[in-house]
Amino acid sequence: MLSRLRSGSVRNLEREFDCTVRLLDDSEYPCTIQRDAKGHYLIDLLCRHMNLLEKDYFGIRFVDPDKQRHWLDISKSIIKQMKSQPPYTMCFRVKFYPTDPSMLKEEITRYLVFLQIKRDLYHGRLLCKTSDAALLAAYILQAEIGDYDPGKHPEGYSSKFQFFPKHSEKLERKIAEIHKTELSGQSPDMAELNFLKKAQTLETYGVDPHPCKDVSGNAAFLAFTPSGFVVLQGNKRIHFIKWTEVSKMKFEGKTFNLYATQKEESKIILTYFAPTPEACKHLWKCGVENQAFYKSGLVPSRSCPSISHGSRLSSVPRTRRRAVHISIMEGLESLRDSAHSTPVRSSSHTDTFVAHSGKAPAAEGNERTSVIADESYSPASSVLPTPVSEPGPECALSPQEHSGGGGCGTEEEKEGEAGAAAEAEEAGRGSATSPAGVSEREQVNRFVLSVARLLLVTVGLLFALLILLIALTESDIDVAFLRDIRQTPEFEQFHYEYFCPLRRWMSCKVRYVLNLLIDT
Structure with missing residues (x-):
């Protein structure tokens, strides 16, 4: 049954579209999404389906008709990013590779990262020496079929697995040898973890070229x-x-x-x-x-877990802890x-990294450096069968446009300063007939009043800028002025560098306080 993603309480079939997301194990997850849903609803839906808590490492990728890849912006409307007719096909992938996979808390997270790096190896993105390639492939064998069994695994059994874009019979024999002699007794979870630890040491770990x-x-x-x-x-x-x-x-x-x-x-x-x-x-x-x-x-x-535990990803073996x-x-x-x-x-x-022939670096001793890749680094491209487009003209705001409504605020500040100057002049005239102490107090009071006015104007400007920022980042208001600002690279950089981390931090704190209140 198709899952329903709803941003409102009333179901409206005319406002829904079909979407299929390909997962890392090559299974497909079909869903129906309302037209006003944003990207984070879809990522949350997938994470609930897979019981995935450490979700910030992952993203959803799609390809436009020009074969240009994009990451789905979770803060923006899904359908506005597509700019084409549904149904849509997307891919769930690792977007940010963990610095140390062994530090991941959830077994399911490690398993999904394992599947991603396994794909990287197959598509030629993860380059390595032949010895490292054989060890990585042997870990995959151990994770997939367990210990070597002569009765179940005849000669050439490793050739049934496609680990790399291309490889030789000699490499297949090396893979089988390591699997038979070095990895016996390792559980699937341990083999996957060792695979991740080895991949992490390679210089092309996490490369999306x-x-x-x-x-x-x-x-x-x-x-x-x-x-x-x-x-x-x-x-x-x-x-x-x-x-x-x-x-x-x-x-x-x-x-x-x-x-x-x-x-x-x-x-x-x-x-x-x-x-x-x-x-x-x-x-x-x-x-x-x-x-x-x-x-x-x-x-x-x-x-900051944000998803309740649910059913596991159907295609992930239940014996895997996550x-x-x-x-x-x-x-x-x-x-x-x-x-x-x-x-x-x-x-x-x-x-x-790799070369068909040549001498190994000194640190490697006399180890051969025959390789699993071509002379030139040329990773295979991931092309989706149902591409969609995301046209968006590039534009940059001029310095005048960046200033927004600063002119009005400046006028108010000048007016406040003029008023303060007039009051100071009047105080000066009164000081001739008033005691010195009283005159000084009046001047101090008037100065404090002028500073308060200036602060009030500044707070008002900041509040107006905050409202504009919220309108730019959180609303779906489709106004030409706001749309042009959203599409500037400067605003996008501010959005990803500052606003998104701040929003995640504040969300964590709010959920933490709410959990404390609920517990008490």
Whole structure:
């Protein structure tokens, strides 16, 4: 039976649309959603279906007709993001990879992350040496079929599993050997955890690559990981910048710029060009969201469970237990101030991930470095069969537009200051015939009154700005003025860097207080 997602109490079939979400185990979850539902309703519905509490690591991805991928914005209307006719098909995926998967509290969370990294390995996003690849595949075998049994597992049994985009018979034999001799006795949960621990040590752990070109026209892949920003060229990581070193990210048209400060206060600018403006905006948006997630210091959903326990994901075996701080002023700078320059220095991490032949790094001894990937890093693309579009013109507010209604407030402040000056002058005239003490008291009182007026005006302006911010972020008011502001990259950066973390924090505190009141 299809689940119903309702934002209102009255059912209206004309205001509903069908949606199918593909889960990480390749099963499909069909649902019917009201047209005014926002993204967070759908993510909550899926998390209740899977009994998933640590939900902040996950997101919903969809693809538009131009094959451009997008993450569903949970704070916005679903149907307004699609801009095409239903039914819709989306994918539930890991959006933010945990820095240390072993620290996840829920077994179901670890299992879902395991499924995601297993997909990354298969699609060529997780690169590694042959020895590491064989060990990872052996862990998958142990988790899927348990201990090696000669009666059940004849010669070549590992070839029935597709672990990588392509691999040799020699690698299959290595996988089977590790499975037979090294992993016996490990439970499925333990094998999955060991798989995650090994994957976590690889330099491409958590990589969701964005194809780009550098200033010389060479192909490259940009990605954001739990540790920081990486650039892959060929099979090498030519740049690695920690999140603590990233100053800001900007985009204009197809141009993406990342500003960083590394050792000895050395400032660098990395410039790359995306295939389309939409792809560049998606790249920038992913960068801002990852930076906010990993730099904010928030612990996603661990101390703040928001979903009651329900039935488990039907396809999960029941035996399994389960953002550098970018300043607001920098974020509001005009994008035209971005400098387009060649990368001036690269990270020291330039060791080869994989190569068909060659010598291993010194730290690896004489280990062979034959690989599971092609000469160039070329991950397979995930393309959904029912793509949908999200057209959205890019625009940036001028400095005058950013000021909003500041003119009115300035007038009021000047009027208050003029009144205070007149009162001070009158007090000065009265002081000739009044005792000095009385005159001073009157001047102090009038000064306090003028300061109070100024504070009142300031509070009024702040309140008006707060109302405007709520209208921009939380309402579905479809006014051209608000829509233009919402679509500016500066506002989106503010939304993901500051507003969303603050909202999550306040929501946690409110739920905590409510739980205390209920318990008492």
